[in-house]
Amino acid sequence: MRFLLIAVACAALIGASPANAAPAQSAGTNEVRFATYNLSLNRPTQGLLREHLANPDVDDVYRRQARNVAEVIQRAHPDVVLINEFDYDPEAARLFAENFLAVSQNGAPAQRYPYRFVAPSNTGIASGFDLNNNGVVDTTPGDQAYGDDSFGFGLFPGQYGMVVYSKYPIDARAVRTFQLFKWKDMPGNTMPTDFYSAEEQAALRLSSKSHWDVPIRVGRKSVHFLVSHPTPPTFDGPEDRNGRRNHDEIRFWADYVKPGKASYVYDDKGKKGGLKPGQNFVIAGDQNADPNDGDSFQKAILQLTGHPLVNARTAPASPGAAEASTLQGGANANHTGDPRYDTADFSDTAPGNLRADYVLPRVGNRIVRSGVFWPVRSDPLFRLTGVFDPAWSAVNGFPTSDHRLVWADLRLA
Structure with a gap:
């Protein structure tokens, strides 16, 4: 909880940025560009991401990747964007914004995000249990078995975390996080x-990373920007523990936005319930679930794409x-x-290319x-x-x- 309070306090300071900060791309049009991007900016050891982002001029595969993902964001120029797979580190989040997004990459327009939110992730936090049932409780960060026995898979605390960047103010006092919500407390x-x-x-815990x-x-x-990154419905056995968890991580938002369905929900401060009737929202994230293909449990994403309050x-x-589907063939040829x-x-x-990432607004x-940035x-x-390309295998x-x-x-609306 100490780290959560620090992150929320940091977000509150960011939320107080000057009013004359860089305006949003769509300001004055009543149109806002929301986006989600799993940019795979995670690193194999704790602290390495901060080191890479603090030294942007070094020419190696890690910095080239950071410059490339920054350029993608600049080309798409979203007003509000969720970043998935960004190791938890408030300082790294600041460095990426200032050293990469706010600096033109290959002539793309620099993007300035005066507001951001970052908070801890369940990834790489030791559970103290043998969650993969291999007979050993692994307590050594840095190996596969440790990740399997953590509350969310990660080789160290916070690996594969999340960040929200925004050109519009974030109401930091009203942010709710659900990192500690127990899976057992979801009825059914x-x-x-x-x-x-x-x-x-x-x-x-229900969330493999967190729900914000x-x-x-x-x-x-x-x-209300409702963001998360459910676990992939793979890397398990016939019990399908990851597929089932993915299903319920997606269900969390389906219940949260529907009046009368979220009475069981509680946030990390103990406040109960979901959104109030009529409150506006956008659900975003790498949901790791395709509506037609792949390994998701009971077509999990249909809980959102078929939701009466979701557009x-x-x-x-x-x-x-x-x-890409045509040229790559393989499993793609059998997709429906x-x-x-x-x-x-x-x-x-297997599984071939999938629809895994979503921006879903309220009706x-x-x-x-x-669109999808896929030239x-x-x-x-x-x-x-x-x-x-194996030459990029270091990333x-x-x-x-x-x-x-x-x-x-x-x-x-």
């Missing part, structure tokens, strides 16, 4: 109780995703979903336009997405990430 949860002991069931409700002030309006009539698309909507370039053997908000191969900007095999930035321009 899908936890595999035959896999986890009674003691483990009592201790397990970050209110954004747009003029006189307030939009999912328009799905962001890109020509690059369709081209339209490849235009894919947002992640995964292994062609009443008009989606003016939307076709003939586009000069294809260098920012590329294809898997993740891509010049940026295996995920693509997803954005939507919203005319707010």
